[in-house]
Amino acid sequence: MSETSEDRDAHAALATLSTERADPRYAAIDRLGTLELARTMNEADATVPDAVAAVLPELADAIDAVVERLASGGRLRYVGAGTAGRVAVMDAAECPPTFSTPPELVAAILAGGRAAEGGAVEGTEDDAEAGAAAIAADGIGPADVVVGLAASGRTPFVVAAVREARRRGALTVGLSCNAGTVLSAEAEHAIEVRVGTEVVAGSTRLKSGTAQKLVLNMISTITMVRLGKVYRNYMVDMRVLNSKLADRAVRMIGEITGADRPAAQAALASAGNRIKTAVVMIELGVDAAEADRRLTEADGRLAAALTADSVQRHSA
Structure with a gap:
């Protein structure tokens, strides 16, 4: 051609x-x-x-x-x-x-x-x-x-x-x-x-x-x-898919909240392996359902869910 x-x-x-x-x-x-x-x-x-x-x-x-x-x-x-x-x-x-x-x-x-x-x-x-x-x-x-x-x-x-x-x-x-x-x-x-x-x-x-x-x-x-998928420099929306990621998630929760490893592991388990939910549970002393509700109200943004204004709004 x-x-x-x-x-x-x-x-x-x-x-x-x-x-x-x-x-x-x-x-x-x-x-x-x-x-x-x-x-x-x-x-x-x-x-x-x-x-x-x-x-x-x-x-x-x-x-x-x-x-x-x-x-x-x-x-x-x-x-x-x-x-x-x-x-x-x-x-x-x-x-x-x-x-x-x-x-x-x-x-x-x-x-x-x-x-x-x-x-x-x-x-x-x-x-x-x-x-x-x-x-x-x-x-x-x-x-x-x-x-x-x-x-x-x-x-x-x-x-x-x-x-x-x-x-x-x-x-x-x-x-x-x-x-x-x-x-x-x-x-x-x-x-x-x-x-x-x-x-x-x-x-x-x-x-x-x-x-x-x-x-x-x-x-x-x-x-x-x-879009709020990261908190500080932590990948808090990460999916926990294997043992390495489970360990990373527990370390993240501990570093963010100051909780010891057993407490972080327990919160992660109660949260269904959702890191943001576990953090809110520990920081605000609430159960998983309440933590999820606060995160939903905050459009999934962990920083907003943890603010004093957010706490006051939901407790009013």
């Missing part, structure tokens, strides 16, 4: 992206020893946090908008292909156990679907129609948030998904690792983390993937902090 002028333009544009260019500094990596190569990669990776720091104002604005939507009952969706999509799947999967969010609150839409989670599914990232269709199939609307991830900033599946989400009134965020991208133009909030060239030319699972993970860490974690 002959190449069209449109194809040639697309190929030329791709070649100009910093994440695609071969960097002369790394031209001899195939001849380096293991330790020297590890140092080279480590030095390259060390530049990523600075690249993220450069976009913190834009990122903070986007997160504030995400918080507003989710506080009003909306959902958060990440959309990506390849490495970006798998980074998104990982971040979304961690929200329910860490913050006790329902599975439908934060989820990832990956080009190629579940089959692409463990490897490449040929051609799916180029399917713009599939990207738009995935947004429609998920019923995305004005209450929701869609974050598109593409290191190049031009992946058709992701760009089309963000375009469709914005058409439907959703809040849209575009996260890319190049400047002036198509994805940025389509999204309401553009976050361009300019990581530069990769040690292995075009391998965006390296610095670009690291940058995307750092940004998604901030989006999900800061959003949950702002």
